[in-house]
Amino acid sequence: MARVEVTNVTVSQGVRMLFSLMTPNESSFATVREVPTYVNQATPYFIGLILLEIVLGWLKTDGPRIKINDFITSLSTGMMSRLPQLMMRSLELSAYIYVWNNFRILELPWDSAWTWWLAFLGVDMGYYWFHRFAHELNFLWAAHQVHHSSEYYNLSTALRQSVTQQFSSWVFYLPLALMVPPSVFAVHIQFNLLYQFWIHTENYAGILIIWDRMFGTFTPESDKVVYGLTHPISTFEIWTVEFLYYPYLWQRFWEAEGISNKLSVIFKGPGWTPGKPRLGDIADIPQITGEEMPHDPAWSPAMQAYVLVQFMLLLDVYNNLLMDQTLTALLLTAYVLLSLTSLGFLIDQRANAAELEMLRCVLIMALQRFGYIKLLVPPLAFLIEVFVLISAVYWSLQSVNQRTNRMKKQN
Structure with a gap:
C-alpha cells in the first residue's frame, strides 16, 4: 500500500466540520486527492466531546451517565467500520468516480459555491433515502441495526456504525455523479456523516428535516423513549453486534414457504411476516412499560x-x-x-x-x-x-x- 499524503485540518476547522460550518472557500478542491480525510481526523474531537459529556453528566447527576461496556462497544464498532477503507478507497467514492468518468451529462465547476451547495443538498437527500430504505428493507436493516443496538443514547452511540453498511449506501448518491465533481462529493459525504455525531431523532434526514416533511415520514418525538432494538442482542462482543442479524435473516429466508414469501423476507421490512403489511404491524412492537432495563452485567x-x-x-x-x-x-x-x-x-x-x-x-x-x-x-x-x-x-x-x-x- 502506497503512502497517502494527508492534508491536516486546523483546530478551528476540526470543530466547525462537526457542525457543517465549513465554508465553500475552505472546503473546495480540484481533485479527490486534495480532499482532507475529515472523518479520520475527527477522532480527537469525538473523544474530546465525549469526555466533556461524561464530565458534565457526572456534575449534573453525581455519577457517570455512560456505561464503559456500552461506550467501548460503540467506539469499537465505529473503529471497525473504518478499517476497510485502509485497504481500498471507499465504495461510495469509487462507484461515484466510475459514474462520473463514464456517464456524466454535465460538468459543474468544482470551485463554484453553487456546486458546493447543490452537493450539500444532494448528499443529504441521498442519505435520507438510504436511511429510509435501511429501515424499510430487511436486507439493508441487517447492516443498519448495528447503529440502533445500543440501549443508551449519548455521543458515543453515534459512532456505533456497521462495517457492511458502506457496501450498500453508495447506490443512493450516484445521481449526483451525473453532474457534481467527485472532489465536491468527497467533501460533503464526510460532512454529512460528521454532523450526525451530535444529533439523532426518529426521522431519517441527516441534516435537514425538510426531506421527512416533503416525503411524509416526519415523526414528532412524543412517546417515552426507550433506546435499542425491539429484541435486544444482549452482548458487547463486536463480531456478534456487527453480524448477528445475517444468520437470523438467512434462517428466516429458508424457513419461508414459497418464493414470494422468501423474497418478502429480503425486500420487505424487518417486522414483516406473512399476512402483515409491508413494514409489519405496529401492534407487534413490544409495549413500553417504563421498567425496561438495559443489558448491563456486573463486572469488577x-x-x-x-x-x-x-x-x-x-x-x-x-x-x-x-x-x-x-x-x-x-x-x-x-x-x-x-x-x-x-x-x-x-x-x-x-x-x-x-x-x-x-x-x-x-x-x-x-x-x-x-x-x-x-x-x-x-x-x-x-x-x-x-x-x-x-x-x-x-x-x-x-x-x-x-x-x-x-x-x-x-x-
Whole structure:
C-alpha cells in the first residue's frame, strides 16, 4: 500500500466540520486527492466531546451517565467500520468516480459555491433515502441495526456504525455523479456523516428535516423513549453486534414457504411476516412499560479500569494507522481487530477471554519491540511495556487456571 499524503485540518476547522460550518472557500478542491480525510481526523474531537459529556453528566447527576461496556462497544464498532477503507478507497467514492468518468451529462465547476451547495443538498437527500430504505428493507436493516443496538443514547452511540453498511449506501448518491465533481462529493459525504455525531431523532434526514416533511415520514418525538432494538442482542462482543442479524435473516429466508414469501423476507421490512403489511404491524412492537432495563452485567471496577486503559492505548495505535497508511497497515489492522474482539470478550466475560487476551498482550509486546507501534507519548513507552508484560503474565496464569479447572470437570 502506497503512502497517502494527508492534508491536516486546523483546530478551528476540526470543530466547525462537526457542525457543517465549513465554508465553500475552505472546503473546495480540484481533485479527490486534495480532499482532507475529515472523518479520520475527527477522532480527537469525538473523544474530546465525549469526555466533556461524561464530565458534565457526572456534575449534573453525581455519577457517570455512560456505561464503559456500552461506550467501548460503540467506539469499537465505529473503529471497525473504518478499517476497510485502509485497504481500498471507499465504495461510495469509487462507484461515484466510475459514474462520473463514464456517464456524466454535465460538468459543474468544482470551485463554484453553487456546486458546493447543490452537493450539500444532494448528499443529504441521498442519505435520507438510504436511511429510509435501511429501515424499510430487511436486507439493508441487517447492516443498519448495528447503529440502533445500543440501549443508551449519548455521543458515543453515534459512532456505533456497521462495517457492511458502506457496501450498500453508495447506490443512493450516484445521481449526483451525473453532474457534481467527485472532489465536491468527497467533501460533503464526510460532512454529512460528521454532523450526525451530535444529533439523532426518529426521522431519517441527516441534516435537514425538510426531506421527512416533503416525503411524509416526519415523526414528532412524543412517546417515552426507550433506546435499542425491539429484541435486544444482549452482548458487547463486536463480531456478534456487527453480524448477528445475517444468520437470523438467512434462517428466516429458508424457513419461508414459497418464493414470494422468501423474497418478502429480503425486500420487505424487518417486522414483516406473512399476512402483515409491508413494514409489519405496529401492534407487534413490544409495549413500553417504563421498567425496561438495559443489558448491563456486573463486572469488577478493576476489570473496567483494565479494559478502559487497554482501549485507550489501542486508540493511539488506531489513530496512527489512519494517519500513516503504509505497508504495515494490514498487520496493524489485524492487531486492532484482535484487540477489539478480545476486549469485547472480556466485557462479555467469555470463557476463552483469558487466552485471547494473553495472545493479544504478547502481540503488543512484539509490535512494540519491532517498532510497529509508535506511542503518542514516547516517555511512557517503558511503563506501558511493563504494564503489558504484567498483563500477559496475569492472563497466562488465568488461562492455565481455567484450563486446569476445565480438565478437572471433564475427569
